[in-house]
Amino acid sequence: MTLEQKILHHLSEAVQAIYQTKTDTDQFNLQETRKEFEGQITVVTFPITEFSKKSPELTGEDLGNYLKTNVDEIVAFNVIKGFLNLVISDEYWFQQLKEIYSAPSYGILPKTGNKVMVEYSSPNTNKPLHLGHIRNNLLGYSVAEILAANGNEVIKSNLVNDRGIHICKSMLAWQKYGNGETPESSGLKGDHLVGKYYVIFDKEYKKQQDVLKAQGQSEEEAKKNAALIQEAQQMLQAWEAGDEPVITLWKTMNSWVYAGFEQTYAKLGVDFQKFYYESDTYLLGKDIIDEGLAKGVFFKKPDGSVWIDLTKEGLDEKLVLRADGTSVYITQDLGTAQLKYNDFGMDESIYVVGNEQDYHFKVLFLILEKLGKSWAKGLYHLSYGMVDLPTGKMKSREGTVVDADDLIDEMVATAKQRTEELGKVDGFSEEEKANLYQMIGMGALKYFLLKVEPKKRLLFDPNESIDFQGNTGPFIQYTHARICSVLSKADYAGTETFAYPGQLAETERDLLVNISQYPQVLNNASQEHSPALIANYVYDLAKLYNKFYHEAPILKSDDENLKTFRLALSAASAAVLKKGMNLLGIQVPERM
RNA sequence: GCCUCCAUAGCUCAGCUGGAUAGAGCAACGGUUUUCUAAACCGUGGGUCACAGGUUCGAAUCCUGUUGGGGGUACCA
Structure with missing residues (x-):
């Protein structure tokens, strides 16, 4: 049971004990305490006044007193307006670090037995990949990794459009x-x-x-x-x-x-x-058309073409087979969906495809549902926004595209130039240098594309280079390298024991609170199919670490106890940064 | 026309199922390094959350409408 669940449980008890009202835990609202107030977890008391018949402030006092005596981890509380801020003991946060530190699989959930296919990339074989494809590829890859970390068995698939x-x-x-x-x-x-x-x-x-x-x-x-x-x-x-x-x-x-x-x-x-x-699947789907006709889901027009009437669902009539008996896009997709299910029997199937096909997938899934396919409810269209240029849409035919290979090369070249300017590659072999430039350049590009919520369209200005400072991939990579540097100076193995230092500084506590939120973030990212949540989380973590790094001496600490604790905290931070970045498909260097 | 998605600082974006004074980064300005990596840290300025109503103790968030933009509405994929 997490601390949040525990608090919710006791909150429900408290309302029963004090106000004699039976409640469900989901009637309460917990949130992170804003940093200008003392505490880490906040209970919003407004909704509870319904049961207490008291002011939000008095309700907060009642509940605070109850929680403080009944929940060990809560050492103090304060009520500001309708907000009950709970102060969680430093020992609790310290204990979190112990658990995280000793669990190499922190944030990787046990296998659930759930099988999910992620189809992405799906290129046409008549032209090279461009920036829009990069977004698709990164999204698909990242979502697959996130799902896998949440305990799903994941099959990454690619439907190549090689004919037409x-x-x-x-x-x-x-x-x-x-x-x-x-x-x-x-x-x-x-x-x-x-x-x-x-x-x-x-x-x-x-x-x-x-x-x-x-x-x-x-x-x-x-x-x-x-x-x-x-x-x-x-x-x-x-x-x-x-x-x-x-x-x-x-x-x-x-x-x-x-x-x-x-x-x-x-x-x-x-x-x-x-x-x-x-080229293998384009003839599939015709038997599904027959199946649909037999079931009365489809109907035939006098000219022989086959349709489905979706007007009741607020959509149109949709053609599913041409009058000459040849298939259209959706015919093939119906057949391919069945084929994929026959091949793998997965519980969920995610299609990473741009939002211009929202309608198509709505219809596709609806048809499969109407056909009574048991697996239709596991279908999901991960729809993402187009990547636009300041001049508008990219068009391969007109040559107004940002070519994938060109952009990648450019990013790596910029990484090289930046790194050399900063003079950070002394003692690197040529191979190490090349690896590092690749890592940083791709890190910048991937983070840039993944930090934005998938469904939003993305503006890319080729004249403005992608940043390497601030909320960027290289910033997070840098933070990781920085931690590694400290650890290596201490000859840190990662298995050292450490003890509670007596109290926590604010930045230490903030870091611990943040690190212990990782599993929850991972879960949200999986549920929302959103790598952006991971990206934003990892950025916050990096920022918190850097703040801690500036404020707290680690190796220079004269207290040995404090030093081992801070090293462990650093190691845990680095581990989570790395895990998060890897879920985005971004590698983190140990030196940069 | 109809359907659908979007609109938050000069720019690019966060803002969890409605909660406290709407946050970051970039850009601008100022500061921090004889000390663990300055791709960092600290600070200043910058907002009618497109607009108008509504629901609510409370709305950037939910509902309705308006405006602006993207996409779809093909016997293309």
Whole structure:
């Protein structure tokens, strides 16, 4: 039982004893005490006046007296307006440190047996990854790690969009204008090479449209009638018919892209246990359509197309199968959802996909529910906001994107420059230096993207570099390195014993209170699917540590007892910082 | 048109299921190092929480409406 639960329990008892009213613990409201008042935990007494029929102040006095005599950990209290501030004993906080310190698995919950799949990344194989994909990848990876730390068995999956008209566009443009260019011949990373032809396609396609429009065709006609798009469509049909040369070309260009993606994924530090490919799954879902028709969930229109009527749910009628019997996006997703469940039988399935697809997933989940799929209630769309530039949306076709590889390289280069300016790499080998720059550059980038609540859209200004000071990844990494430096100077092994120093300084207590909140934060982050909660927590912790570091001498402390205590406190802080950052996919250095 | 998300300091963002005087960072200004890493710490200035109503002992938070912005509303994915 946590201290909070204990207090709630006694609060309920107190109301029973003093006001003869039966209450439930969730009728009480506990919060952190604001730092201008004495105490650590605050009871809001306004709601309780309903039972006490007294003023909030007097109610607070009553409850404070009761709690103080009945809860050992509470040594004092004060009532300010309607707020009962409880002072928890320093021994209690000290005891927390003992427990945290001796538990290497602090903050890692035991296995629950719950299995959850996190699908993320899901790239198109016709262009390289950009900043928006980075956000997706980091979010997916981090949420998966957070869920795992909460005791879930996690499967990270990636549904690769490797077919469709957009892939044919790159292929066609390469065929027409590529002159046999390969990643080897040009030295271009495979995904960038393919992306280049995607852009070329669009340019040439636009040119053709302009010619047609000049001949008097409407915008729409020109779009349909341009030779290039028609060729691309023919290519798609040939692909679906299994045409050998097209398939070979497709395989070749895909392999270039995968080689490129692999590099980018490695730099991002993300991984997957299971890959699904749309080229394998695009025909799935048709049996679900039959199932839905049989169950009367879907209906057929005279032209043969299949629909679902969701007007009762406040949505529209939605097409689920074309009149010609071919599938649409949602058909495939229905089939893939079933496939994933057949493969893994997971309890929950999380789709990390941008908020432009909110409607799609609402419909998808609703359909599966209506079909009576028992697992439909475990489906969750982790919707996140787009990454915008000051000029607006990023568009691959128009080349207005922040390329993932470029940005990563830039971040690492900046990390290198900053570190060298500060002269912090004396005695580092070349390899250590490279590692450190990588760690810091990626730390800055990852923290920058993850500290913002997922559903909010994010503004990225390429002209303003991502910070390395203040509320940033490097600040937290620095704090960790700083602690490691102290520990290493003390030859600290991490197993030393320590004793209660008699009393706690304010910064020491603040740190302890914060560290002991970590499991709760981890739980919230998991429930909310929000790495941002971890990021903000870790930042607070780093700030508190630095304050402590400035105010309290550790190695210089003349009291041996105090010194061992502060070292243990430092070690615990470093451990939690590291755990939290690792959940964000960020490594922390021991020196920087 | 309809649906949906968002709006907090000059900028980027926190603010847990409604609770005390709305907090950080950046930017600006000032200070701290013969002492454990100054990517740090301390301080100053900066707010009509988009606007208007409502519910409540209490609203940045909940409800309604308005304005502004994003996204969706395709036999694209």
